[in-house]
Amino acid sequence: MTVPLALVTGSVLAVAPVDPAAAAVGLGLRVAAAASQGTNWRAELAADLAGLSGEKALSVRVGGNVAADTVILPASLELTADTTIVASQIVAGSSTVKVLSHGYTLRLYPVSSLRSGAVSDLVTIDHSGAAGRAGVEGADGLYGEPGADGDDGDFPDGDEESCWDDPSGYPGEWGEPGEDGGNGAQASPGGAGGGIVLDIPDGSTNSYRLIANGGNGGQGGAGGNGGDGGWGGDGGDANDYNGPFPYLIACYWNGGDAGWGGDGGQGGDGGAGGNGGAGGNITVTYPNTYDPASIDARSAGGSRGAGGAYGLGGEGGLPGEPGEGEDGDGWPGGAGFFGEDGQDGDQGQAGQPGRVNLTRRAIKDGFPGHDKAKELLNSTPCKNLITGNNPPEGQDAAAVLQDVMFITYSQPHPTSPTALAAASVGANGQRFVDFYPGYIFASGNTIYGLLAPGARLSRPLTAEEVQALALLHEIAHHTGTNNHPEGDPGREFNLGILNTCLGVTATFP
Numbered sequence: 001m002t003v004p005l006a007l008v009t010g011s012v013l014a015v016a017p018v019d020p021a022a023a024a025v026g027l028g029l030r031v032a033a034a035a036s037q038g039t040n041w042r043a044e045l046a047a048d049l050a051g052l053s054g055e056k057a058l059s060v061r062v063g064g065n066v067a068a069d070t071v072i073l074p075a076s077l078e079l080t081a082d083t084t085i086v087a088s089q090i091v092a093g094s095s096t097v098k099v100l101s102h103g104y105t106l107r108l109y110p111v112s113s114l115r116s117g118a119v120s121d122l123v124t125i126d127h128s129g130a131a132g133r134a135g136v137e138g139a140d141g142l143y144g145e146p147g148a149d150g151d152d153g154d155f156p157d158g159d160e161e162s163c164w165d166d167p168s169g170y171p172g173e174w175g176e177p178g179e180d181g182g183n184g185a186q187a188s189p190g191g192a193g194g195g196i197v198l199d200i201p202d203g204s205t206n207s208y209r210l211i212a213n214g215g216n217g218g219q220g221g222a223g224g225n226g227g228d229g230g231w232g233g234d235g236g237d238a239n240d241y242n243g244p245f246p247y248l249i250a251c252y253w254n255g256g257d258a259g260w261g262g263d264g265g266q267g268g269d270g271g272a273g274g275n276g277g278a279g280g281n282i283t284v285t286y287p288n289t290y291d292p293a294s295i296d297a298r299s300a301g302g303s304r305g306a307g308g309a310y311g312l313g314g315e316g317g318l319p320g321e322p323g324e325g326e327d328g329d330g331w332p333g334g335a336g337f338f339g340e341d342g343q344d345g346d347q348g349q350a351g352q353p354g355r356v357n358l359t360r361r362a363i364k365d366g367f368p369g370h371d372k373a374k375e376l377l378n379s380t381p382c383k384n385l386i387t388g389n390n391p392p393e394g395q396d397a398a399a400v401l402q403d404v405m406f407i408t409y410s411q412p413h414p415t416s417p418t419a420l421a422a423a424s425v426g427a428n429g430q431r432f433v434d435f436y437p438g439y440i441f442a443s444g445n446t447i448y449g450l451l452a453p454g455a456r457l458s459r460p461l462t463a464e465e466v467q468a469l470a471l472l473h474e475i476a477h478h479t480g481t482n483n484h485p486e487g488d489p490g491r492e493f494n495l496g497i498l499n500t501c502l503g504v505t506a507t508f509p
């Protein structure tokens with residue numbers, strides 16, 4: 001089949017220009033994927049990385065993939081999406097870059113440097129969640145209106161001498177109750193810390209402070225105080241009549257009762273405190289030669305917000321004065337009851353801390369136990385043990401040791417916290433040996449934990465020998481010859497390594 005040639009007239013075919021935005025997306029995805037697999041993306045994608053060009057000063061809001069020769073971070077950055085930055089050099093325009101996360105992750109992949117444009121060689125990326133807002137306070141209740149005073153007693157005109165009417169004083173009205181205080185509003189939760197991924201380049205002498213703390217929960221709003229009850233009204237006085245002397249006709253009557261004071265209003269409840277935000281996850285890989293003490297990674301959960309304070313109940317109103325009368329004063333009223341106090345608001349929950357993983361991009365030569373393990377594999381019985389008794393099914397132990405990548409973790413294995421090391425395989429088939437703090441800090445005595453209590457050795461082991469044993473144990477998982485059950489340190493296989501590779505015998509009581 002022949003492909004017809006397109007007829008081109010009057011124009012020159014040109015290679016379509018590469019869309020820089022699309023190229024950045026592709027490169028960001030490939031770098032992030034390769035880095036998460038533990039592959040050396042700087043070497044593997046060297047051809048693409050060589051094409052990085054130009055200088056890009058980021059504006060405050062950024063999201064997605066950014067790629068350039070030099071990327072300059074502003075003092076404050078707001079993410080609108082997960083953001084991946086790939087650049088030959090990433091320069092922090094100020095010593096601290098404050099990032100507003102909105103829950104998105106910031107990934108920084110500097111090929112050769114991530115440094116501060118300021119004099120300091122400390123770069124701080126603060127990706128903490130925002131603090132929750134405090135709840136609004138409840139409004140105080142209004143005072144109760146006082147009761148009206150009772151009218152004084154009265155005679156209709158000319159009736160005084162008959163004493164026929166009742167000119168007692170009128171009672172005072174009760175005071176109105178005070179209004180209840182309003183409840184305080186619930187505070188808002190602290191924002192989650194944003195995730196930070198940083199791959200520190202070889203030769204870096206910078207220190208990094210990476211902060212992904214959750215925001216603190218806000219304090220609940222205080223409850224409003226209840227309003228005081230209104231005062232009771234005074235009773236009216238009786239209109240007592242003393243007739244003119246000497247025809248002494250007297251009409252004596254009672255004073256009006258005093259009005260009771262109104263009850264105090266109830267205090268409002270405090271609002272609930274906000275929950276602390278979760279800390280973001282921080283994942284840092286650093287070169288073999290880099291001192292991880294130069295990485296200060298913080299990912300605490302936000303503190304819980306305190307509940308709002310309760311509102312006080314209002315005071316009861318005082319009673320009015322009873323009215324007076326010759327035949328007796330009115331009944332005194334009583335004070336209103338105190339309003340009940342409100343309840344304190346519940347405190348929020350503290351935020352969960354994030355996970356911090358500082359992983360060394362380990363170079364095997366010089367790695368603890370590696371050189372010793374390599375040396376031990378020069379012995380044929382040892383190599384056969386690790387390779388397996390049936391070489392076509394096993395894989396050559398020395399070749400596997402050369403092929404695996406070493407990853408060191410700063411935190412213990414999530415489900416087997418006492419594990420020294422583990423064998424794992426990445427999605428692309430890359431084999432890893434994962435090392436945990438127990439491996440790095442192993443001593444000669446660590447061997448007893450790998451055997452059984454009370455074991456006695458024909459000679460003591462060095463830390464290096466224990467590390468070599470643990471490494472060969474993991475290599476034997478990769479060759480397929482070490483298949484001990486989960487939750488078992490693999491004692492039988494360890495005894496074999498001890499005997500065959502290190503020439504040490506163990507006896508048990």
Ligand SMILES: [Zn+2]
Nearest residue numbers: 473477489490
């Ligand atoms: Zn094992």
